Amino acid sequence: MRLRSLSAWTVSMLFVLAVGVVFAQTMSQTNATGDEQLKAVTQQMLQAAQQADKDAVGRFLADNLTWVMPTGKVASKEEFLAELSTPPQEVNVEQIRTFGRIGLVTGVAHFENNGRDARFLAEWVNEGGEWKLMAHQATLIGSPSGTTPTGTSGAMSSSGMAGGKKTASAAGRSAAPTLHSDDERAIWKVQEDLQRAYLKGDTAGYSKLTAEDYLRVEENGQQLGKSEFLKTVKKNAGQSAGRIETSDVQITVNGDAARVIMTLWGAQPGGEEIPATRVTRIFVKQNGRWQQAGAAFTSIREQ
Numbered sequence: 306m307r308l309r310s311l312s313a314w315t316v317s318m319l320f321v322l323a324v325g326v327v328f329a330q331t332m333s334q335t336n337a338t339g340d341e342q343l344k345a346v347t348q349q350m351l352q353a354a355q356q357a358d359k360d361a362v363g364r365f366l367a368d369n370l371t372w373v374m375p376t377g378k379v380a381s382k383e384e385f386l387a388e389l390s391t392p393p394q395e396v397n398v399e400q401i402r403t404f405g406r407i408g409l410v411t412g413v414a415h416f417e418n419n420g421r422d423a424r425f426l427a428e429w430v431n432e433g434g435e436w437k438l439m440a441h442q443a444t445l446i447g448s449p450s451g452t453t454p455t456g457t458s459g460a461m462s463s464s465g466m467a468g469g470k471k472t473a474s475a476a477g478r479s480a481a482p483t484l485h486s487d488d489e490r491a492i493w494k495v496q497e498d499l500q501r502a503y504l505k506g507d508t509a510g511y512s513k514l515t516a517e518d519y520l521r522v523e524e525n526g527q528q529l530g531k532s533e534f535l536k537t538v539k540k541n542a543g544q545s546a547g548r549i550e551t552s553d554v555q556i557t558v559n560g561d562a563a564r565v566i567m568t569l570w571g572a573q574p575g576g577e578e579i580p581a582t583r584v585t586r587i588f589v590k591q592n593g594r595w596q597q598a599g600a601a602f603t604s605i606r607e608q
Contacts, residue, residue, distance in 0.1 A: 339403040343410070343429055346436040359386050366438050367430065369557055371566055373442035375423055377583040377605030379566065399528065402518045402598070404589040406431035407562045409520050409599045411528055413446065422446045424526045426601040428587050430562050439557075440564050442585040442601035446526030482554035482567075488595075489556045492563050492588055495595050500549045504574055506542025508535045515597050516589060522601040524582060544574030561590040568605065581605040 346365065353361035363386055370382040398412035408429040415422050428440040484490045495514055502510035512535060519531040529537075541547070554567040565586045571579045587599040 339406075339408060339431070340401050342431075343401060343403065343408040343436055346429075350438075362386065365436070367432075370438060371440050371555070371557075371564070371585070373440075373566070373583050373585055373601070373603055375443050375445045375603060375606075377581075377603045379583070400520055402520055404516065404518070404591065404598055405561065407587075407589050407598065408436065409587060411520050411522065414443075422526070424522050424528060426520060426522045426585065426587075426599055428562075428564060428585075428599065430559055439559070439562070440566070440585055440587065442522070442583070442603060444522050444524060444526045444601060444603045478552060479550035480552045480554070482556060484556070486558065488558045488563065491595055492556055492558070492565065493554075495588065495597070496565055496586065499597060503538055504541060504547045504549065506539055506544065506574070508539050511535060511538050516591070519597065520599045524602040524604050541574040545576060547572050547574035547576075547579075549579065563588040563590075563595070 350362060350365040353365075363382070366382050366385070368382060370385065372380040372385050374380065397415075398410060400409070400411045402409045408431070410427045410429065411424065413422050413424050423443045423445050425441060425443040427438060429436045430439050431437075482489075482493060484493055499511060499514050501507075502514070512531070515531055517531060519534070521529045521534055523529060548571040549569055550571045551567050551569045554565065557564050557566075565584070565588070567584055568581060569579065569584055570581045573579060581604070583603045583605050585601045586597055588595050589598045590596075
């Protein structure tokens with residue numbers, strides 16, 4: 306498998322179940338019926354992919370699908386369907402979380418050709434009784450060293466990736482998004498409040514803006530829940546000031562679901578550099594309030 310092209314990664318995290326799926330953990334009990342439906346739809350789409358039926362696969366994809374590959378590159382629905390490739394050897398679907406009509410799925414795919422594993426976060430939305438894939442992001446497990454605003458760091462192998470890490474200086478200039486609606490303004494305020502709470506080590510503030518069933522995929526491919534990540538937030542209290550810069554922000558609102566895709570970089574509390582990182586953050590509106598339900602972080606690599 307060659308990692309340089311779109312086709313080598315476009316279907317890598319999604320179509321793996323055509324080879325074989327293992328549901329490793331009990332699904333969320335928040336909405337068992339919704340979970341079962343999402344499981345069945347995922348299997349149907351992957352069967353279509355196994356047969357290389359692009360039309361059938363396309364019916365499962367939202368028109369405004371965003372697909373973030375392990376290089377940090379973002380692909381649209383059209384780009385996704387343009388190039389289908391051989392799936393990995395196996396995938397292990399770890400978690401399904403439902404928030405009303407919103408479904409989040411995480412799992413790990415194994416690539417036999419290069420021995421690499423990648424963890425993904427996928428967002429599904431039920432539109433009129435039909436599940437549509439809205440967003441997907443994959444991150445190599447044990448990806449190259451560096452930290453993101455997740456508090457995760459350490460030495461990690463860079464073998465198997467094309468190109469090197471994109472430094473913060475190469476990420477571009479920080480730019481606030483153009484906001485077109487009250488919902489977009491509300492979501493961006495939550496995003497900014499999350500960043501401020503993280504940098505200050507404000508666990509109470511961060512917790513208030515985060516759903517209890519929160520799923521997070523770190524830049525090194527590690528998966529964390531809400532309570533686990535709040536321990537990381539707490540460590541920032543009392544540290545020297547950090548900063549988070551953002552650019553390339555895309556905000557998409559679909560009723561009570563929303564996603565923010567952006568590039569971020571900067572410095573951790575304490576001074577460690579945050580390299581250029583692609584982020585997909587999923588928001589849900591519950592009891593009239595927006596909260597983050599899922600997030601994935603992928604270090605941006607030179608293409």
